[in-house]
Amino acid sequence: MTDAAATIDRLRAELGATPRETNPYEHALLAHRLGLANAEAVTGTPDERLRQALAYFDLAATLLDARFHPVERARVLTAAGAARRGLGETAAALDLFRRASALAAGRVRPDEAAAMANNVGLALLELGDVPGAVERFDEAAGLFDVASAEGRRGLASALHNRGLARATGASQSDLAAAIGDYDEAMAAVSFDDAAMHHGLVRQSRGVAAAALAELDPESAAQWRRTALDAFTAALEVFAWPDHAVHHGIVSFNLGRMWAIGDGDDDLRRAVLGYEDAITAFDPRHQAGPWRQAYEAMTAVEQRLATGYPGWTRTDHLLALLDADGDGAPRLMRGRLARWLPLPAAARDAALGGYVRAAIRQGGDVGVGALTLLLSTVIELPVEAQSVVLDALIAVRAAADDDDREAVDRLVDRAVGEAVVGPQRVFVRDHLVAGGFERP
Structure with missing residues (x-):
């Protein structure tokens, strides 16, 4: 039995031994913990785990009266919102996040209030309300306590999310503003305190720069170089096989940037990027991205074959190394x-x-x-x-x-x-x- 399964069994036993009629508060807290444990478990399908978690969150919410336990109820609503969002029920998640944020206002530490505002922003962004999302990310960024590493990580996350929201506008000014947010996010927290944050922000920075390379012909070479540097830096965090999916996404984007070039070595680097993406993606679970990377790699190899008939992929690797x-x-x-x-x-x-x-x-x-x-x-x-x-x-x-x-x-x-x-x-x-x- 895994540690997670053992934890769930133990919490179930404790819940059963804590009568809701005589100990409703304790019963609710155990139900909340049991919901979190189910949401984070690795057994079963994600939907099954989240549905089970929701059942426990709903139980906890019915027992926690907002008049007497507003903070605990807000935390349960937040957890339920995260589960709804994980199930793709974004509108329901937004309602829960908003209720949680309103209930917790003035009652929780600034960092927790900031995290709740961040959740509202994420749901708004998924529903297409970019101005509303940016407003909530601004609110979150102003609340995090940067005296602690946790607060700095939270600030970096809020700034990153604000950049992602702005990037959806897809104009040059939107993308430039997004890159400004990404730069702020990386400056907000050290790499040692938040390596994953830096990896995600670098990846987003590369995507924005790649889009600017298409929109701004006069500065295309500069933006392409920025994208290449950002994706290369992201791979320092998203190593394979520990971060396979992120590694595949970044490697594909890196290959795409190299493939824009006409030089033989650019094309050889593109092949390496696509090959790395193919290795990282599991065709059983990421069939679409795997196929896209394979087709892109084949197209680049055909371009190389016109000048180097009969060369193998390894021959091109040796030429690049030389x-x-x-x-x-x-x-x-x-x-x-x-x-x-x-x-x-x-x-x-x-x-x-x-x-x-x-x-x-x-x-x-x-x-x-x-x-x-x-x-x-x-x-x-x-x-x-x-x-x-x-x-x-x-x-x-x-x-x-x-x-x-x-x-x-x-x-x-x-x-x-x-x-x-x-x-x-x-x-x-x-x-x-x-x-x-x-x-």
């Missing part, structure tokens, strides 16, 4: 972060494909690709190092006898350039044990 000396280490870290967590067969296929492409290229490009691979993986745990070295061994073993000497020379040179000291001894010993011979 062309971008400063950015190559980061690109390589990104590829390894993508390949190493894959199931063994897929992981080995990806690493083997990279090694084969490097050996096929040969020369400085091939050595550079292998050197980059080894110098990057040597910073990772020994298990990751062994996986990469085993990929080198497997490619050599599959090569013809006449080709193995060339493989040995290429890999030996890469080891010499990438690894020093005791680590070089480990690498060479591992490779020799797998059949490699020193030239």
Whole structure:
């Protein structure tokens, strides 16, 4: 049994042992807690969990008289509003949020009142009332106590939401105002105190800048660069596989921005962005985004194929690594972060494909690709190092006898350039044990 399930069972037992007739207040508080536990549970479908939560919130609300327990009732109404909003019942959610905010006014801490105003703003925004939403986000921003990290996070959230509301106007002035809000949001709280907030705001900033790149031809290059920087920064927060969906969305947007360019390296970066999105999206649950990313990647690959017939995706990766000396280490870290967590067969296929492409290229490009691979993986745990070295061994073993000497020379040179000291001894010993011979 999971901790969440155990908590629900315990609360149910406590609720059953607390008669509502003689202990209505305690019964209501337990029902509220039980509703929250159901809403946050991971078992069952989201709709089932939220419907069950609503039943407990409704029970709590009937027992909490606003004349005697206004704050507790306001909190229950807020929780019920969040559940209704999660079910797509935004109008009902707005009514609950408004009632909660009015009931709590002057009775709760400013941060809690701000959060309630923020909820009203979100519901108004979903219903298309942008001016009303902006007004409530303004109210929330003015209430949060920035002396605490929690208050600063709340302020950042309100400013971010205000930016999202303004961005719906889709005009240049609306989008510029939204970016101003996003900048304020990031300045309101440190990255260490709110990494997820920064990731979300960076993503929104990139979307607004991308839209401005289309609306403002004279400054399109500047806005495109702003979007690329924002999406790249967002990926520092939304790493795969921990934040798969956000990673997929940002990677897709990054690919879209690179695909606007005509340069070969821009298109190669676009392919990487779309490929990352495809990896992040689960086609069983995000079929639409997965298909959109796949089709976009295929379209870019067709553009590349006109100038590079017969090239594989890995060939283009090697060309990009060779062309971008400063950015190559980061690109390589990104590829390894993508390949190493894959199931063994897929992981080995990806690493083997990279090694084969490097050996096929040969020369400085091939050595550079292998050197980059080894110098990057040597910073990772020994298990990751062994996986990469085993990929080198497997490619050599599959090569013809006449080709193995060339493989040995290429890999030996890469080891010499990438690894020093005791680590070089480990690498060479591992490779020799797998059949490699020193030239």
